[in-house]
Structure formats: structure tokens, C-alpha cells
Amino acid sequence: MIRKVLGLVPGELTHLTPKLLAAIIAQALSQAAAYLLLVPVLEALFDNDLGRAWFWALWMLAAVAAVVVFGYLQAAIGLRIGVGMQRGLQTRLGDHLNALPLGWFETHSAGPLSRIVVENVREIQGLIAYLLTKVLTSILVPLGVALGMLFIDWRISVAMLLAAPVLFLINSAANRAYSGADERMHAAAAEADSRVVEFAQAQPVLRSFGAVGPGNRALDDALARQRSAISRLMFATVPGLIVFGLFVQAVFLVLVYIAVGRVTDGAVSAAAAIALIAVSSRFIEPLNQAAQLGNALRSAAAAADRVTGLLAEPLLPEANTPVEPGAPSxxxxxxxxxxxxxxxxxxxxxxxxxxxxxxxxxxxxxxxxxxxxxxxxxxxxxxxxxxxxxxxxxxxxxxxxxxxxxxxxxxxxxxxxxxxxxxxxxxxxxxxxxxxxxxxxxxxxxxxxxxxxxxxxxxxxxxxxxxxxxxxxxxxxxxxxxxxxxxxxxxxxxxxxxxxxxxxxxxxxxxxxxxxxxxxxxxxxxxxxxxxxxxxxxxxxxxxxxxxxxxxxxxxxxxxxxxxxxxxxxxxxxxxxx
The missing domain is CATH 3.40.50.300 (P-loop containing nucleotide triphosphate hydrolases)
Structure with a gap:
């Protein structure tokens, strides 16, 4: 999905895409490192070894500074791409519409086209400018923490890594349910938009036949279908969010159980256990954020599909060789x-x-x-x-x-x-x-x-x-x-x-x-x-x-x-x- 969205970036901005991804990855790994460094800092503090605590604290401060620097870079680059993408993508869509056969417009109403060119492009812009960073961070930070845990406690690391594919499967199931409902909601909203425009433009006809208010069944039915589609979208979304959230909390409880068990076995100190629990909570937080971002991400993915679909409409073949018109016959x-x-x-x-x-x-x-x-x-x-x-x-x-x-x-x-x-x-x-x-x-x-x-x-x-x-x-x-x-x-x-x-x-x-x-x-x-x-x-x-x-x-x-x-x-x- 992200590859499809990045494929819509205008050509003059594509050189910024690797820089954006590099800044996001660097920020996420720096954030994971800052979380992991909490373990040796706490251990040193509980052991009253201030020299060792300052050593690891300085490394933690360096990681935090890297988070700030790379965070600023990714925000600046993402905003530049997002703003340029909105202008470039809308221009590209306009040029594409200009090159479509004129007869194509007789079978496509203004409502869906307006939603694609305005609302869907804005959703894609938001994905690049803001959402992409949050989505990748919510994946890379837990992954970085899980891999870093291999050097601290492999049992907790394995538990984290085993939870990842299960979370992926739950999210994929939620995506499938959401995508169908979102497509129906988009179609219903596009029809409602068209009916509202029609209602505004055709007032003389509607009033002359008393087809206003309760008499305008076409508009009422379209709005009713839109409300129904929105309700179905909510019912398709909520179960996935609940299951995902419950499983994330279950993973956290398992990690806490392992950390406490390591203290009981005498394998680690109480300070290390506290640090492991703290790091585990940092592992869980981005996953919760991922659940909250799921709807926005799926909506942006559907928007990208619609924009890509419109751009895939076959153009009227255009002659490139100039001709000199003869007699006007x-x-x-x-x-x-x-x-x-x-x-x-x-x-x-x-x-x-x-x-x-x-x-x-x-x-x-x-x-x-x-x-x-x-x-x-x-x-x-x-x-x-x-x-x-x-x-x-x-x-x-x-x-x-x-x-x-x-x-x-x-x-x-x-x-x-x-x-x-x-x-x-x-x-x-x-x-x-x-x-x-x-x-x-x-x-x-x-x-x-x-x-x-x-x-x-x-x-x-x-x-x-x-x-x-x-x-x-x-x-x-x-x-x-x-x-x-x-x-x-x-x-x-x-x-x-x-x-x-x-x-x-x-x-x-x-x-x-x-x-x-x-x-x-x-x-x-x-x-x-x-x-x-x-x-x-x-x-x-x-x-x-x-x-x-x-x-x-x-x-x-x-x-x-x-x-x-x-x-x-x-x-x-x-x-x-x-």
C-alpha cells in the first residue's frame, strides 16, 4: 500500500522520498535505542554506580537528541512532499481528465470525481505529510525494541517477536472488513453529493412539481443510504479495533509475567525487572497507536486505490505528428x-x-x-x-x-x-x-x-x-x-x-x-x-x-x-x- 502511495508522488519530488524514509527509520531506531538504554541506566542507579549511570545516560541523551533531529527532518521533508503532492496530483488528475474521451464524462457524474480530486487527494497528502511517519514508527520502534532485547533478555525478545505475526494477521482481517465497507460508504457518499448538487440546481423543477422536502425521495433515499453505509463502516471497524487492542494488552501482560518470573528465578535484579517492564510498555505503546491509526491508514489506502483507478482510465489516443488541415470538408x-x-x-x-x-x-x-x-x-x-x-x-x-x-x-x-x-x-x-x-x-x-x-x-x-x-x-x-x-x-x-x-x-x-x-x-x-x-x-x-x-x-x-x-x-x- 505504501509503495502504491509513494508511486503517486510527482516526479520532481521523488528524490525526496528516500530521504523521508531514511529520516523516519533513523528516528524510529533512535527512539527504540533510547527505550533500551533505560535498562542499563536503571540498573546502574539501583547499584549506586553513578559513573556507569552517567555513561549510559549520556548515550540515552544522544539517542533522544537523534530522535529530535531526525523528527524535525522527517516532518520538514514530509510536509514538503505532501504539499507538493496535493498540487502535483490534482494537476495530474486534471491533465488526465482533459485527455479522456469526451464521451467518458457522459457516464460519470460530478460527485465521485469531486470526491476523488479533492477529498481523496487530501487523504493521500495527509498520509505522506503526517500519517506515514506514525505508521512506520509504530512498526519500527517495537521491532527495534524486540531485536535490541536479544542482547538483554532473549525470552522477552522472543515473546515480542512471536506476537508480531499474530498482530499482523488480526490487522489484515480488520483491513478486509473495512475495505469493503469503506468502498460502499464512498459510493453512497458520492451519490449523496450528486443528489445535493442536483437538488440545488433543479429547484425550479422540484418546486413546480412539489418534489421538495418529503417529496424529494431521490435525495432522501441517497442520504439514508449514506447514513446506513457509515453505520456499516463503524460496525466493520469496531470489532477489529477491540480484538487488536485486547491482544496488545494480553501481550503486555505476558511480557510483565516473564519479567517478574526472571526476578523470582533470581536471573535478574529487581531494578532490571522494573526496566524491562518499562521497556515493554514502550514496546506496547506504538502498537496501540497502530490500532488507532488503522482506520486512517485504511481510508488513505482506499483513497489511493480510487486515485490510481482514475489515472488508469484509458486515454483517447493522441496523435503526436502535426498535420496541416486541408479544405474544410x-x-x-x-x-x-x-x-x-x-x-x-x-x-x-x-x-x-x-x-x-x-x-x-x-x-x-x-x-x-x-x-x-x-x-x-x-x-x-x-x-x-x-x-x-x-x-x-x-x-x-x-x-x-x-x-x-x-x-x-x-x-x-x-x-x-x-x-x-x-x-x-x-x-x-x-x-x-x-x-x-x-x-x-x-x-x-x-x-x-x-x-x-x-x-x-x-x-x-x-x-x-x-x-x-x-x-x-x-x-x-x-x-x-x-x-x-x-x-x-x-x-x-x-x-x-x-x-x-x-x-x-x-x-x-x-x-x-x-x-x-x-x-x-x-x-x-x-x-x-x-x-x-x-x-x-x-x-x-x-x-x-x-x-x-x-x-x-x-x-x-x-x-x-x-x-x-x-x-x-x-x-x-x-x-x-x-
Missing amino acids: VVFDDVSFGYLPGAPVVSNLTFSVPAGTTTAVVGPSGAGKTTLLRLVARFYDVDSGRVAVGEHDVRAQPSETLLNQLSLVFQNVYLFNQSVADNIRIGRPDATDAELRRAATAANVDEIVDRLPDGFDTAVGEGGATLSGGERQRVSIARALLEDAPIVLLDEATSALDPHSEAVVVRGVHELTRDKTVIVVAHRLATIAHADQILFLDGGRIVERGTHTELLAHNGRYADFWNERSRASGWRLEPAPV
């Missing part, structure tokens, strides 16, 4: 892909989007339309076939090169709890104020900014909570306009907007897609009709393709879809007859 060549093995979402897709043209993708829900856009942006890698952007396979391009060619506007817009300006600048942090304002004006964000108290510097709240859905879409379009990439991936999201917001967003979309290569998952009839090419997807396959006129003349699936949408667009509520 998109090509799907016999592409198949599924989120789960054996369950393809798209199958054998082959089509091309020439530079400067617009391709509309239509079809029923679940046909694979949004998946198609995700494959272009390399949220996932295809199972077979090839997706090419800018005349190069997306897998052969560094991520920065690929994403610099793409502007993405999806249905679910996420805005950070920062200013409007900061949210627009996400794609181009170095954009000038003039460039930002031009993009904002083209997307009609200036209309929003004019009524905000601090204009562009107004914070929009978590997820953009202070803005409406249409306003968030306008900010996302301004963000894409500022990036000014040659290829636009657009998952139109105007169907849920009011007429004014829809008209404003549509104007922004027109500005965004002007003279660009566009793939749009289309919902609006006007967008579909003016596309250079229309793909009708069903069951992950292209069942029809062509222009709007060609497909209507064909009178197939697309024609049925168009007629149905046309009828729906004229739908209205009629007053009930009186």
Missing part, C-alpha cells in the same frame, strides 16, 4: 459506432460534406443524429471506418488541430459562473474587446447585455441560471462566432424557444454559418429546405439522401417527415364550444 467512410458493445448506434455511414456546403441531418429520435456530430468532434472513436475533417482522419490529428477547425453549438448549453464576456471568450481567451463585441452583436447578445447590471462583466450564475434558454443559446453562438472556425456543427435547439427568441437565435445561426461548412441536426423547416444536402437517418443508417426538391419528388420517408412537420407548424389551440 467532412467525410464519413463506412463508419460504424455503438456506445455499448454489440449495440451499434450508427452503421456503415458513408457521405461527404464538401467545403462551404450545408448538410442537414433529419430523422426520428434515436436515429443517431447527435452521435454523428459527436464523432466528427471526436467525443468518441469509431468502431470501424473513418471520419475525416480537413482531409485528415480525426484520429491522426492532435486534438488542438481538430478542434480549432470546429465550432460546436449543441442543444444543451453550459455557461460557467463567470461574466458574459468570459463565457464568450472560452474559445479565444486572447480576443480583443472589439472582436468580442462584434461577435456579441452578431449573435444579439448586446440586447441581453444592455439590461444586465454590469453589462458584459455580469456573472451569469452556475450553468447560466440567470439567463433564459434562448439567451444562453445566443451566448453560445457568440462564443462560436468569436472562435470563427471553418466548420460548424450545429444541433439546432430552437424548437423549445418562444417566437422572438427563436427569430433572434436563427439570425445568429445564419451569421455563424455564413461561408462555412455546416452539418446541422435540423428541426426547422427553413433550415432543412435550404440545405445543399439532406440525410435522412433511421436506425443509424442513411435511408434517403438528396436535396429538398429531390426528396419531396421521391415521396418517401423524408416527404412523410416534411408533411408531418408542415402540419404540426400550423397547429393551434381552438376555443372550446360554449
Whole structure:
């Protein structure tokens, strides 16, 4: 376990690890020596041999001084590694998360990730900075005392050494019971964290349906499972602590019995017996400390396992060879892909989007339309076939090169709890104020900014909570306009907007897609009709393709879809007859 934790130390600090371990070992052995030297000091005092007592006392003082010096060194080195480890490990986790496939995040919630990056890293830091010294000391001091006792009384030494493996077995059994309970507690706590965040973010929905207080069963159940998991963790921990503590006390009684027996046999003096009992108590004290540290140690070990597990998640293979993008085109060549093995979402897709043209993708829900856009942006890698952007396979391009060619506007817009300006600048942090304002004006964000108290510097709240859905879409379009990439991936999201917001967003979309290569998952009839090419997807396959006129003349699936949408667009509520 300790090897696994030390393996997480950042590379620039690994040279300090041997120094830390050396300081801990030296401190522990010095402490054991100080305890053992108590025997000749007491013997000399009881024999009134002050010269011999001072001789051994000076050696004891030297051992105590060594304890202080090495204690200071291990504390300073451990703290330096611990602080650097927290920063380095969190940076490493952040870099690893940045390199994971984007689709990975769709199956992993924020709660467990937050616990790993914040709480588990803090536990590992504490292990290095403070706990490691106590753990190793609680092992090395008794071991040093037991071995040193060979030169004083071998019987007590043998009793100490025989007790060690039994204590190890008891501790191992307690570890197994604790590990399972701790993992269940972590899962329950992560779920509760996610539910609390959800509860805070979804207040309007929860209140509108009366799902607050007793009505919010999801949060109540998650908190109840967390309480239950904590209780099970305590019940899994306490028996091991009790048994371990009882056995440690039993070992001490055996050592006292042996020491007293040696006095009764006349083998040692009463002074030596007192000293042996005192040293035995010093042998027992670290073992008791080990029992008390057991829970913290096991928790840190579980934290290290979770951090190591996250770092072991396979990264999206990254191309290292720079490429020069060609014409802004998109090509799907016999592409198949599924989120789960054996369950393809798209199958054998082959089509091309020439530079400067617009391709509309239509079809029923679940046909694979949004998946198609995700494959272009390399949220996932295809199972077979090839997706090419800018005349190069997306897998052969560094991520920065690929994403610099793409502007993405999806249905679910996420805005950070920062200013409007900061949210627009996400794609181009170095954009000038003039460039930002031009993009904002083209997307009609200036209309929003004019009524905000601090204009562009107004914070929009978590997820953009202070803005409406249409306003968030306008900010996302301004963000894409500022990036000014040659290829636009657009998952139109105007169907849920009011007429004014829809008209404003549509104007922004027109500005965004002007003279660009566009793939749009289309919902609006006007967008579909003016596309250079229309793909009708069903069951992950292209069942029809062509222009709007060609497909209507064909009178197939697309024609049925168009007629149905046309009828729906004229739908209205009629007053009930009186």
C-alpha cells in the first residue's frame, strides 16, 4: 500500500522520498535505542554506580537528541512532499481528465470525481505529510525494541517477536472488513453529493412539481443510504479495533509475567525487572497507536486505490505528428459506432460534406443524429471506418488541430459562473474587446447585455441560471462566432424557444454559418429546405439522401417527415364550444 502511495508522488519530488524514509527509520531506531538504554541506566542507579549511570545516560541523551533531529527532518521533508503532492496530483488528475474521451464524462457524474480530486487527494497528502511517519514508527520502534532485547533478555525478545505475526494477521482481517465497507460508504457518499448538487440546481423543477422536502425521495433515499453505509463502516471497524487492542494488552501482560518470573528465578535484579517492564510498555505503546491509526491508514489506502483507478482510465489516443488541415470538408467512410458493445448506434455511414456546403441531418429520435456530430468532434472513436475533417482522419490529428477547425453549438448549453464576456471568450481567451463585441452583436447578445447590471462583466450564475434558454443559446453562438472556425456543427435547439427568441437565435445561426461548412441536426423547416444536402437517418443508417426538391419528388420517408412537420407548424389551440 505504501509503495502504491509513494508511486503517486510527482516526479520532481521523488528524490525526496528516500530521504523521508531514511529520516523516519533513523528516528524510529533512535527512539527504540533510547527505550533500551533505560535498562542499563536503571540498573546502574539501583547499584549506586553513578559513573556507569552517567555513561549510559549520556548515550540515552544522544539517542533522544537523534530522535529530535531526525523528527524535525522527517516532518520538514514530509510536509514538503505532501504539499507538493496535493498540487502535483490534482494537476495530474486534471491533465488526465482533459485527455479522456469526451464521451467518458457522459457516464460519470460530478460527485465521485469531486470526491476523488479533492477529498481523496487530501487523504493521500495527509498520509505522506503526517500519517506515514506514525505508521512506520509504530512498526519500527517495537521491532527495534524486540531485536535490541536479544542482547538483554532473549525470552522477552522472543515473546515480542512471536506476537508480531499474530498482530499482523488480526490487522489484515480488520483491513478486509473495512475495505469493503469503506468502498460502499464512498459510493453512497458520492451519490449523496450528486443528489445535493442536483437538488440545488433543479429547484425550479422540484418546486413546480412539489418534489421538495418529503417529496424529494431521490435525495432522501441517497442520504439514508449514506447514513446506513457509515453505520456499516463503524460496525466493520469496531470489532477489529477491540480484538487488536485486547491482544496488545494480553501481550503486555505476558511480557510483565516473564519479567517478574526472571526476578523470582533470581536471573535478574529487581531494578532490571522494573526496566524491562518499562521497556515493554514502550514496546506496547506504538502498537496501540497502530490500532488507532488503522482506520486512517485504511481510508488513505482506499483513497489511493480510487486515485490510481482514475489515472488508469484509458486515454483517447493522441496523435503526436502535426498535420496541416486541408479544405474544410467532412467525410464519413463506412463508419460504424455503438456506445455499448454489440449495440451499434450508427452503421456503415458513408457521405461527404464538401467545403462551404450545408448538410442537414433529419430523422426520428434515436436515429443517431447527435452521435454523428459527436464523432466528427471526436467525443468518441469509431468502431470501424473513418471520419475525416480537413482531409485528415480525426484520429491522426492532435486534438488542438481538430478542434480549432470546429465550432460546436449543441442543444444543451453550459455557461460557467463567470461574466458574459468570459463565457464568450472560452474559445479565444486572447480576443480583443472589439472582436468580442462584434461577435456579441452578431449573435444579439448586446440586447441581453444592455439590461444586465454590469453589462458584459455580469456573472451569469452556475450553468447560466440567470439567463433564459434562448439567451444562453445566443451566448453560445457568440462564443462560436468569436472562435470563427471553418466548420460548424450545429444541433439546432430552437424548437423549445418562444417566437422572438427563436427569430433572434436563427439570425445568429445564419451569421455563424455564413461561408462555412455546416452539418446541422435540423428541426426547422427553413433550415432543412435550404440545405445543399439532406440525410435522412433511421436506425443509424442513411435511408434517403438528396436535396429538398429531390426528396419531396421521391415521396418517401423524408416527404412523410416534411408533411408531418408542415402540419404540426400550423397547429393551434381552438376555443372550446360554449
